[in-house]
Amino acid sequence: MEDLYLFLRNEGIDPSLLDAVKKFREDHPAPTESASRIPEPEYFYYGKKTWELAIAALLAGKNLLLAGPKATGKNVLAENLSALFARPMWNVSFHINADAAYLIGTDTYNGQAVVFRPGPIWLCAQQGGFGVLDEINMAKNEALAVLHAALDFRRSIDVPGYEKIDLRSETRFIGTMNYGYAGTRDLNEALTSRFAVLDMPLITGEDLNKLISRRYPAINARICDQLVKLYEELEKKAESAEISDAALDLRGLLDAIALMEQGICSGDALDMCIVNKSFDAYERGLIRDVIAARIPSDLTREIVFGK
Amino acid sequence: MIKKQFTLSARRARNIIWNAAGRYDFEPPFMAFFPNGNPDNYFNMVVGFTQKWLDLPRIWDFFAAYEGDRRAEEFDEYLWLGLENCVYEKEVRERPILADLRRKRAEQFYVEQASLSRQQMEYQSMPVYTQQEARWASVCGKHAPILTPKEKQMAESLRFPGELDTDGVLERMRDFLTRFFRYVPGESVTAPRKAGRLALRLLRREHVRRDHLLIRTGTGEGNHPRAVSLRHEGLGRYVPPTEEDEKFIRAVFGRSMLSEPEMRILENELCTEEDALCRLWVTKGDDPRGIDRESADILQSSRRQQERNSAFYQQNAALIRSSVKSLSAKLDTILSTYFKHMPEKALTGRISPENAFRLPVLQDGKVFLKDGEEIEQEIFVDLLLDASQSRMNSQEVLSSEAYILAKSLTAVHIPVRIFTFRSFRGFTILDMVKSVSSTECRGTSRYSAAGWNRDSLALKALGRLDDDPMLQGKRRVILIMTDASPNDSAPLGATERLIPREYDGAAAVKATENAVRALRSQGIRVGAVFHGNSSHIDDLHQIYGHAYVRIRKASQLAQGVSDLLLMLLREMRND
Numbered sequence: 001m002e003d004l005y006l007f008l009r010n011e012g013i014d015p016s017l018l019d020a021v022k023k024f025r026e027d028h029p030a031p032t033e034s035a036s037r038i039p040e041p042e043y044f045y046y047g048k049k050t051w052e053l054a055i056a057a058l059l060a061g062k063n064l065l066l067a068g069p070k071a072t073g074k075n076v077l078a079e080n081l082s083a084l085f086a087r088p089m090w091n092v093s094f095h096i097n098a099d100a101a102y103l104i105g106t107d108t109y110n111g112q113a114v115v116f117r118p119g120p121i122w123l124c125a126q127q128g129g130f131g132v133l134d135e136i137n138m139a140k141n142e143a144l145a146v147l148h149a150a151l152d153f154r155r156s157i158d159v160p161g162y163e164k165i166d167l168r169s170e171t172r173f174i175g176t177m178n179y180g181y182a183g184t185r186d187l188n189e190a191l192t193s194r195f196a197v198l199d200m201p202l203i204t205g206e207d208l209n210k211l212i213s214r215r216y217p218a219i220n221a222r223i224c225d226q227l228v229k230l231y232e233e234l235e236k237k238a239e240s241a242e243i244s245d246a247a248l249d250l251r252g253l254l255d256a257i258a259l260m261e262q263g264i265c266s267g268d269a270l271d272m273c274i275v276n277k278s279f280d281a282y283e284r285g286l287i288r289d290v291i292a293a294r295i296p297s298d299l300t301r302e303i304v305f306g307k
Numbered sequence: 308m309i310k311k312q313f314t315l316s317a318r319r320a321r322n323i324i325w326n327a328a329g330r331y332d333f334e335p336p337f338m339a340f341f342p343n344g345n346p347d348n349y350f351n352m353v354v355g356f357t358q359k360w361l362d363l364p365r366i367w368d369f370f371a372a373y374e375g376d377r378r379a380e381e382f383d384e385y386l387w388l389g390l391e392n393c394v395y396e397k398e399v400r401e402r403p404i405l406a407d408l409r410r411k412r413a414e415q416f417y418v419e420q421a422s423l424s425r426q427q428m429e430y431q432s433m434p435v436y437t438q439q440e441a442r443w444a445s446v447c448g449k450h451a452p453i454l455t456p457k458e459k460q461m462a463e464s465l466r467f468p469g470e471l472d473t474d475g476v477l478e479r480m481r482d483f484l485t486r487f488f489r490y491v492p493g494e495s496v497t498a499p500r501k502a503g504r505l506a507l508r509l510l511r512r513e514h515v516r517r518d519h520l521l522i523r524t525g526t527g528e529g530n531h532p533r534a535v536s537l538r539h540e541g542l543g544r545y546v547p548p549t550e551e552d553e554k555f556i557r558a559v560f561g562r563s564m565l566s567e568p569e570m571r572i573l574e575n576e577l578c579t580e581e582d583a584l585c586r587l588w589v590t591k592g593d594d595p596r597g598i599d600r601e602s603a604d605i606l607q608s609s610r611r612q613q614e615r616n617s618a619f620y621q622q623n624a625a626l627i628r629s630s631v632k633s634l635s636a637k638l639d640t641i642l643s644t645y646f647k648h649m650p651e652k653a654l655t656g657r658i659s660p661e662n663a664f665r666l667p668v669l670q671d672g673k674v675f676l677k678d679g680e681e682i683e684q685e686i687f688v689d690l691l692l693d694a695s696q697s698r699m700n701s702q703e704v705l706s707s708e709a710y711i712l713a714k715s716l717t718a719v720h721i722p723v724r725i726f727t728f729r730s731f732r733g734f735t736i737l738d739m740v741k742s743v744s745s746t747e748c749r750g751t752s753r754y755s756a757a758g759w760n761r762d763s764l765a766l767k768a769l770g771r772l773d774d775d776p777m778l779q780g781k782r783r784v785i786l787i788m789t790d791a792s793p794n795d796s797a798p799l800g801a802t803e804r805l806i807p808r809e810y811d812g813a814a815a816v817k818a819t820e821n822a823v824r825a826l827r828s829q830g831i832r833v834g835a836v837f838h839g840n841s842s843h844i845d846d847l848h849q850i851y852g853h854a855y856v857r858i859r860k861a862s863q864l865a866q867g868v869s870d871l872l873l874m875l876l877r878e879m880r881n882d
Contacts, residue, residue, distance in 0.1 A: 101656065101657060106655045106656055106657070106675070107655065107656070107657070107658050107675060108654060108655040108675070109654065109666060109672045109674070109675075114658060114666075117655060222403065226402075226403070226404070229401075229402075233326055233329075236326075236329065236330075236331070237322070237325075237326060237331075239331075240325070240331035241859065241863055242322055242325070242331065242862075243862070244862070244866050279632075279633065279636075280629055280633055280862060281625075281629060282626060282629070282862060283862055285319060286319060286322050289319065289322060289323050289326070289348060290326050292348065292408075293323070293326060293327065293348070293352060293402070293404065293408070294402065294404060295404065296404055296407060
């Protein structure tokens with residue numbers, strides 16, 4: 001936490017917000033039974049304004065909906081927020097067949113009787129955790145309707161046949177959703193109105209540079225700069241629909257650097273982690289052309305991580 | 308959409324140029340290729356950098372100014388050498404790899420020279436070759452060729468420094484031509500842009516000639532020389548289809564697949580109000596035969612088109628196979644999540660009351676139900692292809708795309724039926740090129756474009772063609788491949804007007820919108836795969852709402868169609 005706290009101070013996040021987070025943590029110590037669920041982020045989210053908005057919304061007791069295209073760091077931010085507030089995190093991946101039982105819990109037989117086996121939302125509510133509702137717009141509206149009471153002022157979950165539980169005051173839900181391409185659609189109004197919606201911006205070149213440099217402090221600054229520009233060029237190509245966004249993979253870029261650190265040459269590393277994410281031979285050719293115009297294929301670890 | 312005006316190499320070249328320019332909203336005036344047809348990556352980057360650092364339209368105007376001169380190609384070669392030096396010096400500061408790429412390009416120059424045939428050697432201009440050799444020798448550290456004093460001055464003059472802006476570059480270009488060729492572009496540089504006249508010009512020798520690249524140069528509006536000339540008859544009296552017309556339609560498109568009474572019922576039901584002056588013809592293309600010169604010509608033209616479609620398929624077989632694979636995989640993923648999972652017994656889940664007794668009596672814990680692995684698929688897809696004349700310049704492409712769609716849907720066990728539609732002599736003809744029961748999708752090669760498109764009537768008619776036993780119990784999806792520009796020679800049949808309103812523009816769009824709405828009210832999902840001009844986007848939106856995807860090239864087809872189907876399935880699911 002101290003590391004993250006320091007990072008946010010260095011990023012220039014409003015100190016009063018950070019003080020309020022500290023107070024929140026003091027008022028709501030993490031439950032020991034779920035301490036292992038408090039994440040320890042590998043990556044930090046970069047973006048001062050987004051951080052401030054997200055922290056303010058959570059401090060105000062609001063649930064947060066992170067909406068934006070691929071590779072905008074929605075899940076990284078969600079994880080970072082759980083870590084910052086020191087809350088156990090339950091990650092619920094939504095899909096079209098997610099239903100109330102999947103979210104709240106199911107019946108099961110314990111050898112003597114049919115009993116309720118709580119689902120992630122129930123546990124999150126009971127233990128005052130942060131529930132990350134991943135790809136929330138993939139689920140059917142009727143499945144999400146069971147969350148309405150949990151997400152609005154009632155802050156309770158009532159399962160017919162079982163007890164009604166009230167959410168602990170520190171419980172928050174963070175939804176993530178992709179939008180912006182055909183096939184996705186908006187959430188219905190009833191659900192959207194229960195969230196503060198944060199439009200996630202694409203990572204800027206400057207922030208990506210910081211992200212890489214922080215993760216790989218020994219990386220050569222010029223090469224880091226070229227990798228950032230490569231990512232921006234791929235982003236532009238995907239935006240122009242010349243390639244799919246399969247290759248626009250921030251994790252892939254970071255993974256490629258990790259491979260280079262392990263001694264794999266740049267060409268192979270970028271092939272494995274970026275080019276081969278596309279399964280279309282022609283598209284792979286286009287991606288390789290972009291890479292070839294930025295990064296030599298024979299860079300060794302000594303060059304990438306040298307002065 | 309597979310843009311047939313460009314080979315895959317040309318599209319790759321364009322991508323390299325766009326990437327170097329950092330923008331994708333312009334059509335590159337130049338593209339560079341090696342004699343083997345592969346893109347010359349370095350020189351394509353140079354074209355892109357010219358756009359990035361200089362005012363390309365003004366540079367282009369300069370090139371256009373001497374377009375008619377017999378030395379035009381030679382001038383191009385010189386001036387691009389000059390530009391290369393200038394943009395290289397500008398770009399290399401922020402793209403360190405460029406020095407390496409330039410050196411490799413220089414080495415490639417010698418490799419290419421060694422592989423040129425004698426004819427190619429004779430074809431190239433020696434003075435230009437000398438300048439190129441001088442440039443590339445210095446770049447890759449080879450011995451410079453022996454130059455005359457004039458050649459040395461030319462070489463020096465062509466090293467446009469990186470500090471120049473567009474005005475400076477134009478000045479250098481003008482100065483170069485005047486000094487060494489006594490050519491004065493004069494006012495042409497500031498004259499109105501000649502871009503329209505300047506076709507895509509390709510740097511000679513390293514590049515493939517235009518003819519090899521541009522298969523056709525139509526506008527996409529059906530103005531190709533082979534296009535059948537169709538026009539509205541103006542405000543003259545419209546004569547509804549006659550028996551002669553019916554014979555003609557039968558001769559060209561084959562006999563009707565519906566019996567006469569069935570056809571009459573269909574027409575009585577659908578050819579009313581705005582379509583009151585029209586007729587319908589539903590066919591499988593059986594037994595067409597020429598009865599006069601015109602029908603024989605059309606049939607021959609269709610056969611030729613079928614051959615071209617097949618040839619196009621063969622040429623692009625790899626790309627098509629890859630598209631089928633990609634789309635099938637995406638559809639499979641979508642279907643596996645979107646369709647109903649058959650319930651199966653489990654130890655946890657929703658309790659099944661009728662089996663609850665098994666718990667205390669038989670000690671059987673599996674009295675709960677959960678979603679099983681098995682999926683019940685329940686949709687049926689009708690693919691409707693606009694086969695009007697406006698599609699004339701994309702026939703092979705559309706034929707292949709229809710094949711990709713049909714093959715992919717069939718691969719994931721979704722029944723699919725394909726119709727083409729067009730209007731001709733007052734008839735709206737639906738031609739079935741693939742039936743539900745057939746697994747063979749190559750019937751799409753029968754696609755050929757001619758005539759008008761009365762989208763509203765075609766959609767209404769397709770909506771009524773629902774008596775196939777394989778459709779029973781399934782929910783229908785109609786995917787129409789369209790340019791969202793309905794247009795027919797038969798006017799709207801509004802009786803209150805003395806002169807019937809033409810079926811075009813806003814009226815035709817409105818009629819089509821109504822037809823789509825009517826289908827949706829019957830529970831049929833309608834989505835559009837759009838291939839038209841941007842000018843029709845508003846119409847597209849009006850007709851289909853959000854249920855459309857725009858496809859510009861083959862690589863987008865799989866993603867676009869799967870997204871569209873996903874959208875339609877979600878709507879269905881939330882019904």
